[in-house]
Amino acid sequence: MATGTLVDVVMPQMGVSVSEGTITKWVKSEGDPVEADETLLEISTDKVDTEVPSPASGVLQQILVPEGETVAVGTKLAVIAPEGVEAAAPAEAPPQEAPPAEAVSEPATGEAAAEQAPAPTPAAAEAQAGPADGEAEGARFVSPVVARIAAEHGVDVSQVPGTGRAGRVTKKDILGFIESGALAPTPTIAPPPAAPAAVPARPERVSPAPEPPQAAQEGESVEPMSAMRRGIAEHMRRSLDTSAHVTSSIEVDMSKVAAIRRKLKTEYQESYGVNPTYLAFVARAAVDTLRDYPWVNGELRGDSIVTRNYVNIGFAVELADGKGLIVPVVKNAETLSLLGMAKAIADLAARAREKKLLPEDVQGGTFTITNPGGYGTFHGTPVISQPQAAILGTYAVVKRPWVVQDEMSEDVIAIRMIMNLTLTYDHRLVDGALAGRFLRDLRERLQTWGESDF
Amino acid sequence: MPEKTYLQAISDGLRQEMRRDKRVFVIGEDVGVYGGAFKVTQGFQEEFGPWRVIDAPLAETAIVGGCTGAAIMGMRPVAEMQFADFVSCAWDHLVTVAAKQRYRAGTPVPIVVRCPSGGGFSGGPFHSQNPESSFAHIPGLKVVCPATPEDAKGLLVTAIEDPNPVLYFEHKHLYRRIKADVPDERYTTPFGEARIHREGEDVTVVTWGAMVYTAAEAADKVAEEDGVSAEIVDLRTIIPWDKKAVLASVEKTSKVVVLHEDTQTGGFGAEIVATIAEEAFEQLDAPVKRIAAPDTPVPFSPPLEKAFLPQVEDVVAGIRELVSY
Numbered sequence: 001m002a003t004g005t006l007v008d009v010v011m012p013q014m015g016v017s018v019s020e021g022t023i024t025k026w027v028k029s030e031g032d033p034v035e036a037d038e039t040l041l042e043i044s045t046d047k048v049d050t051e052v053p054s055p056a057s058g059v060l061q062q063i064l065v066p067e068g069e070t071v072a073v074g075t076k077l078a079v080i081a082p083e084g085v086e087a088a089a090p091a092e093a094p095p096q097e098a099p100p101a102e103a104v105s106e107p108a109t110g111e112a113a114a115e116q117a118p119a120p121t122p123a124a125a126e127a128q129a130g131p132a133d134g135e136a137e138g139a140r141f142v143s144p145v146v147a148r149i150a151a152e153h154g155v156d157v158s159q160v161p162g163t164g165r166a167g168r169v170t171k172k173d174i175l176g177f178i179e180s181g182a183l184a185p186t187p188t189i190a191p192p193p194a195a196p197a198a199v200p201a202r203p204e205r206v207s208p209a210p211e212p213p214q215a216a217q218e219g220e221s222v223e224p225m226s227a228m229r230r231g232i233a234e235h236m237r238r239s240l241d242t243s244a245h246v247t248s249s250i251e252v253d254m255s256k257v258a259a260i261r262r263k264l265k266t267e268y269q270e271s272y273g274v275n276p277t278y279l280a281f282v283a284r285a286a287v288d289t290l291r292d293y294p295w296v297n298g299e300l301r302g303d304s305i306v307t308r309n310y311v312n313i314g315f316a317v318e319l320a321d322g323k324g325l326i327v328p329v330v331k332n333a334e335t336l337s338l339l340g341m342a343k344a345i346a347d348l349a350a351r352a353r354e355k356k357l358l359p360e361d362v363q364g365g366t367f368t369i370t371n372p373g374g375y376g377t378f379h380g381t382p383v384i385s386q387p388q389a390a391i392l393g394t395y396a397v398v399k400r401p402w403v404v405q406d407e408m409s410e411d412v413i414a415i416r417m418i419m420n421l422t423l424t425y426d427h428r429l430v431d432g433a434l435a436g437r438f439l440r441d442l443r444e445r446l447q448t449w450g451e452s453d454f
Numbered sequence: 455m456p457e458k459t460y461l462q463a464i465s466d467g468l469r470q471e472m473r474r475d476k477r478v479f480v481i482g483e484d485v486g487v488y489g490g491a492f493k494v495t496q497g498f499q500e501e502f503g504p505w506r507v508i509d510a511p512l513a514e515t516a517i518v519g520g521c522t523g524a525a526i527m528g529m530r531p532v533a534e535m536q537f538a539d540f541v542s543c544a545w546d547h548l549v550t551v552a553a554k555q556r557y558r559a560g561t562p563v564p565i566v567v568r569c570p571s572g573g574g575f576s577g578g579p580f581h582s583q584n585p586e587s588s589f590a591h592i593p594g595l596k597v598v599c600p601a602t603p604e605d606a607k608g609l610l611v612t613a614i615e616d617p618n619p620v621l622y623f624e625h626k627h628l629y630r631r632i633k634a635d636v637p638d639e640r641y642t643t644p645f646g647e648a649r650i651h652r653e654g655e656d657v658t659v660v661t662w663g664a665m666v667y668t669a670a671e672a673a674d675k676v677a678e679e680d681g682v683s684a685e686i687v688d689l690r691t692i693i694p695w696d697k698k699a700v701l702a703s704v705e706k707t708s709k710v711v712v713l714h715e716d717t718q719t720g721g722f723g724a725e726i727v728a729t730i731a732e733e734a735f736e737q738l739d740a741p742v743k744r745i746a747a748p749d750t751p752v753p754f755s756p757p758l759e760k761a762f763l764p765q766v767e768d769v770v771a772g773i774r775e776l777v778s779y
């Protein structure tokens with residue numbers, strides 16, 4: 001085998017904090033010709049779902065990690081035999097009998113082939129489907145509903161005793177199997193057969209095997225965690241275990257911003273199709289303020305303090321299904337005007353909801369803004385996105401009675417648009433006084449926003 | 455609640471609406487003096503007079519054309535086709551004029567065309583058909599196929615109230631065979647809401663019209679002999695049809711028989727099966743099965759007609775096939 005010229009496909013690094021990915025779908029099968037950059041497979045990480053392009057043109061010689069498996073970044077997923085390199089035959093079958101690309105035509109019986117190859121790869125098994133006897137066929141066919149239930153519960157269908165035609169696993173079989181509590185941790189994939197030098201060792205499964213779910217009690221329903229939910233759960237817990245979270249709040253009179261926003265609204269919508277949201281104003285002001293407080297935009301890295309000459313702001317966006325959130329990042333936010341900020345936020349939010357974010361869109365944040373105020377909340381204590389030092393919370397803008405001074409410098413009560421801001425910061429790096437000054441300056445910027453400011 | 459036949463329920467509903475609303479009138483062949491070929495309008499002419507119970511010439515084109523014009527002018531005509539089969543003569547008026555008038559000119563066309571349909575009594579090719587799917591394909595028409603006396607009355611009232619042309623398929627084989635409680639008072643049965651004729655867990659039978667009873671007998675049989683619990687969804691109206699109810703039942707059982715008396719190719723069952731394939735693929739645990747008449751005209755000969763119409767045994771076999779899949 002021309003080992004030296006084969007090209008490996010590996011689990012890509014989707015972000016600094018992403019250590020593993022799940023194969024959601026193989027778009028190509030073993031033996032399929034592929035072009036460079038053509039989509040080979042789809043993967044899901046706790047940050048994004050994306051496609052993995054082929055690193056070379058040639059033939060997809062071997063798939064090493066099946067759908068549904070979660071493996072570490074860098075794990076070899078498949079081997080491409082580039083153009084000009086003869087695709088090596090799978091080890092379990094002589095090439096003249098079952099070359100991966102056109103094995104269907106071969107009349108080997110399922111049983112005979114099974115004897116030769118105790119653990120055929122999926123493609124090889126598929127290739128023998130034609131002449132296989134009915135029983136094997138029935139046992140292998142997985143109906144759509146069974147496939148769905150198996151995927152939702154992480155069940156390996158081949159472990160479920162089938163009572164349908166020719167041993168097929170029926171919906172009742174798999175539901176009974178799950179209810180009976182027989183659901184064992186998902187077995188890892190069978191080791192690839194034989195083991196010539198070209199075949200890599202079995203990839204290690206890095207995610208802990210799921211615990212057998214407790215049977216649902218009366219009135220409960222149980223659903224498995226999505227990869228994203230697991231990612232959020234792990235990150236939130238780790239953040240609280242890492243940083244010393246402290247929250248400070250400040251009240252900001254947004255009346256000027258509100259007035260300017262009203263003025264800009266039509267122009268922005270008609271000319272640029274975006275809304276000058278309060279969030280865009282706050283983000284714009286926060287970026288300027290962060291440049292004066294580099295530690296708030298910084299990071300504790302081991303024993304060192306890292307600061308930057310740029311600001312990458314992450315925005316927490318709820319997904320359309322309400323079942324998760326993602327934090328896309330506006331890069332080099334210090335270069336953006338108010339309009340640029342509004343457009344960048346709108347673009348990222350739209351792509352986040354449509355699941356069209358690219359891996360780099362969620363990487364590299366140095367500071368995060370979360371905006372639960374849309375629902376009317378006026379205070380919160382968000383959790384820092386690691387390894388950042390702080391997260392800014394923006395809350396509902398509400399009309400409140402406010403003491404201001406009139407032109408005679410007399411105190412009067414006026415109705416003003418008030419918004420609370422919170423800064424939750426890592427007290428290991430940022431002290432309360434620093435956070436207070438940061439919030440004070442941020443408030444000042446927002447309260448004195450001028451019509452010519454952009 | 456008084457027990458009434460399916461035929462009495464239609465007759466009662468129609469009479470009630472005519473008493474209630476002067477705009478409602480009846481026109482058809484032999485509907486007046488003779489009281490209708492099946493006696494649905496018996497006594498109507500005596501009560502409402504010849505101008506509201508009109509004996510028409512043997513010309514369905516004229517009957518439906520006249521109804522369409524009257525409806526545009528504000529009346530609420532109810533036409534009777536002596537047999538559903540003859541509605542094809544009125545195709546142009548229904549499909550080209552009545553169905554499109556609302557879209558083209560904004561005028562509602564509130565007509566009801568009663569179509570006595572279905573086989574089972576050796577009526578042969580001209581007196582036994584179930585042409586509902588032809589009209590289901592025409593945007594602008596509504597299509598109703600009641601199975602029970604209660605629905606027959608309620609759906610007829612809704613059809614008369616509806617501002618659109620409605621084809622009301624009343625199954626002749628149910629006329630005097632099916633008897634059940636029917637409220638005396640006026641009520642409406644909504645379009646587009648299926649009725650669960652029988653609840654079940656293992657397999658769903660989606661059907662309408664007379665086949666509801668064929669399905670029910672089959673369900674009794676498999677319950678008794680195989681311990682299989684079949685759910686029967688009676689669509690009641692096929693335009694609009696209750697997709698939600700069908701998909702909910704598919705989600706429950708994951709195995710589906712779609713049963714109709716009409717011939718198979720292009721029958722309304724095909725639409726239901728296609729929708730299940732599109733919207734409930736991941737709920738399926740077996741191929742969806744269609745049970746329908748073969749693609750031939752309806753035969754006269756009783757043994758041939760029996761072979762043509764879906765029988766209880768056919769449905770039992772279909773259910774068993776899916777259950778054992």
